[in-house]
Amino acid sequence: MNNSTSKIDESEQKILSILEENKKCLSILKFVSQIKDEELWIGGGFIRNIIWDHKHRHLVSSEFGDIDVFYFNTTNLDKSRDIELEHKLINISPNIEWSVKNQARMHLHNNELPYSSLNDAISKFPDTASAIIVRLGINNEIEFIAPYGYSDIFNLIINPTPHFLKDKIKIQRFKNRIKEKKWLIKWPKLKVGSCV
Numbered sequence: 515m516n517n518s519t520s521k522i523d524e525s526e527q528k529i530l531s532i533l534e535e536n537k538k539c540l541s542i543l544k545f546v547s548q549i550k551d552e553e554l555w556i557g558g559g560f561i562r563n564i565i566w567d568h569k570h571r572h573l574v575s576s577e578f579g580d581i582d583v584f585y586f587n588t589t590n591l592d593k594s595r596d597i598e599l600e601h602k603l604i605n606i607s608p609n610i611e612w613s614v615k616n617q618a619r620m621h622l623h624n625n626e627l628p629y630s631s632l633n634d635a636i637s638k639f640p641d642t643a644s645a646i647i648v649r650l651g652i653n654n655e656i657e658f659i660a661p662y663g664y665s666d667i668f669n670l671i672i673n674p675t676p677h678f679l680k681d682k683i684k685i686q687r688f689k690n691r692i693k694e695k696k697w698l699i700k701w702p703k704l705k706v707g708s709c710v
Contacts, residue, residue, distance in 0.1 A: 525663070525664035525668065526656075526658050526664070528664075528668070529564075529565065529648075529658070529664070530656055532564055532565060532568045533564065533648075533656070536564060536575060538575070539560070539564060541607075542556065542560070542581055542607075542610065543556065543648065543649070543650045543656070545603060545606045545607045545610070546581075546583060546603065546649065546650070547649065547650035547654075548606055549599060549602050549603065549606075551599065551602075552585040552587060552599065553585055553586075553649070554583050554584070554585050554599070554614075554649060555583070555584045555585065555632065555647040555648065555649045555659065556581060556582065556583055556584075556648055556649060557582050557584055557636065557644070557645075557646060557648070558581075558644055559576075559578055559579065559582070559644070560578060560581060560582065560648070561646045561647075561648060561667070562643045562644050562646070562667060563575070563576045563578065565643075565667050565668065566643075566667075566670065566697075566700075566701045566704070567701075569668070569670055569701075569703065570701050570702075570703055576700060579611065580611040580612065580613040581610055581611065581612055581613065582613050582615070583599070583600075583603065583612060583614045583615070584614075584615055584616075584632065584635070584636070584647060585599075585614070585615075585616055585617065585632070586616065586617050586618045586629075586631060586632035586635065587616050587618055588618045588628075590616070591616065591618060591619040591622075593619070596614040596615055596616055597614075599614045600612045600613070600614045617632055617635035617636070620635060621635075624638070626638070632647075632659065633659055633661055636659055636661055637661040637662070637675060637677060638675065638677040638678075639675055639677075640674060640675065640678050640684070640687065640688045640691055641666075641672055641673060641674055641675060641678070641688060641691070642662040642663075642666040642673045642674075642675055643666050643667040643671075643672060643673075645660065645661055645662055645675055646659070646660040646664070646667065647659045647660075662675065666707070670701070670705060671704070671705050671706075671707050672692060672697065672704055672705070672706050672707060673709065674688045674707070674709070679709060692706065
């Protein structure tokens with residue numbers, strides 16, 4: 515597990531270099547870092563799509579759709595808090611579709627036991643390539659949480675997380691997700707892991 519919030523490793527340095535080439539990505543990280551009420555992280559397709567675009571040598575970056583913003587606050591599980599944070603982000607950058615989710619509440623949505631931390635919640639995402647989140651920390655240094663590391667994302671492999679792998683219904687959701695998002699069409703070099 516890589517729960518890096520200090521010194522960055524070689525893979526994180528590669529991601530950082532790719533992010534630095536994309537002014538829009540850097541702007542998004544800066545927008546989110548302006549909110550000081552919660553420790554906000556960006557994940558989902560934000561890192562995944564940028565890396566896959568880079569590895570496919572796409573000249574035009576894929577559209578993000580919405581920007582997934584995550585935090586972990588066990589003292590306020592009310593969805594209205596997510597909406598309040600979304601409104602703050604909209605005030606900073608109204609042209610971006612923001613989606614803010616308190617991961618301390620998402621176990622209810624997923625019919626699971628409570629998550630113990632943000633790292634625990636991220637480890638229960640459907641696939642390892644999406645289970646990477648970033649934020650601008652102190653001194654504008656990029657911090658990462660990547661429970662499964664970076665091997666799959668850089669090797670263009672779509673693997674379910676162990677949490678999804680152990681459940682037949684979740685594995686079917688994982689497979690449906692790949693089809694619905696048309697990942698193999700957008701990024702034809704991707705391979706679905708042999709464990710599925």
